[in-house]
Amino acid sequence: MKFLALDSGSKKWGYAIFLGKEVKEKGIIDASKLEDFLIRVRIAENLDFVVVGRRKGAIEKLKSLDKVDIFTVDEMDTTIKARDLYFSEFPPRGLLNLLPKGLRLPRRPIDDFAAVIIGRRFLESPLGIFKLLEEAFLKIVRENRNIEEETVSIKSFSLDVCEGKVDDGYIIEVEIAGFKGRAFGNVRYKSTVVKLKDLINKRLISFKNRFLLVALLNALFCFSGGVEHTLHCEKNERSVCAENLVTMITKTWGKVKICVSGNDPVIIEKLKKRFNVSLFDSNSDEESLLKNSDLFLAFGGSLFDGRLSKFLALKRPILCCGPTMISPSIILEEIQGYCPLSK
Incomplete structure (x- = not known):
């Protein structure tokens, strides 16, 4: 899966070419040369789609990309995150290192880093997640033509x-x-x-x-041999699964605050006896819940209702339970799957 991520601007545009999750190339181009760049990169890179920050007038500037799917993502905080990404690649030195983080200024424009942020934000979106899953599906088929x-x-x-x-x-x-x-x-x-x-x-x-x-x-x-078991466990095994889950979380993360997305009464009751557990539902104070949780425990439905995407954006541990998430947890490396009693 190859796509182009763009950070639009009146004078210059940042771009990043992604191959799957990896950034193959990034750079900055003058706005007056945008159309020539798009025509060249479309032919040279054989793009699957394009992602651009959701800004007024941005899509209209991409008319030369006819018959190519164009997706938009929220641009909020991309400049701040691009600056952080810049300094992670080029750590501040000397006196600059002594300045508070908010006062450090990059030595050059960072529109290309903003494009990287936009591309990564797309990959963490519900649509981006399913694009990655679709690519994994097609890859297995290509490798096993029969x-x-x-x-x-x-x-x-x-x-x-x-x-x-x-x-x-x-x-x-x-x-x-x-x-x-x-x-x-x-x-x-x-x-x-x-x-x-x-x-x-x-x-x-x-x-x-x-x-x-x-x-x-x-x-x-x-x-293909990537997993052995993909079916649900028996009803009478749920308690054993829940007890094993409590032990596993304790050994891995300690006594953490857990945000649970999904409904499995047996597992939730076991977790509540050991941990501070909050349920992510329609009545939740979402902002407070996400901010104060150390670990996100998600069942399969979280993949489809967009909640997994919100968890991914926070860069905290994510544990997914159940057979629905067996292959997605392998493809989406940021999450860990857990279904020890699957058949």
Whole structure:
């Protein structure tokens, strides 16, 4: 996945070319030369899409990028974060190092660093996350060309995963070459059988198809040997899972403040006996909750409702539970998956 991130300006534009999560190239161009630059980079780099900061008039300046998807992201605080990124790459020396952080001024324009921030912000957005997942899906297919002809069985059903409580939602289960993958969400799919090649050109990052994409990824990771287990544990194993989770968190992070996104009564009750636990729901004071939490514990639904994106932006530990997150936790390196009793 290759894309161009842009920081717009009246006199100059910053740019960064991303290959996946890595910055391949960055720089600053004069605004008068923007169109020539866009034409050249589009041909030379074979871009998949473009990301630009959400600023009035920015998209209108990108008319030469017809037939290329253009996405926008919030520009708030990009200048401050770009300055921090600049000084992380070029640490201040001498007297400059003695100045308070807010008074340090870069020795040159930092529009290119702002473009890097914009690109990274996109990758942490819900759409950016699913772009990364889609790329991982396509990569596995490219590396296993024969699998395109395999039949994919798709079905949905309710699953009692909380010892007597059925969550509001459905499990989508896919099976490819005998390997199964699941995802939990609020979309119910009709049972059907298709060829995998028929799904390759499907817009899997659309909201309705995101659950299908994750289930496919879990099955394909199992197929390729990336994971061994992708199905839910038994109801009577939930307490054991919860106890193991408490032990694991204690050993890894100590007695931390945990923000939980999702609803698993068995696990939440076990956590509350050991930790300070807050639930991220519609009644929460979101700003205070996010600010005061040391660890974010997320279930699969957080991937689809945008909460995982908010956690990623805070750069704190994220632990994701359940089989939905088995392959995403491998692809999104910033998060850690936990599902020891999956089948």
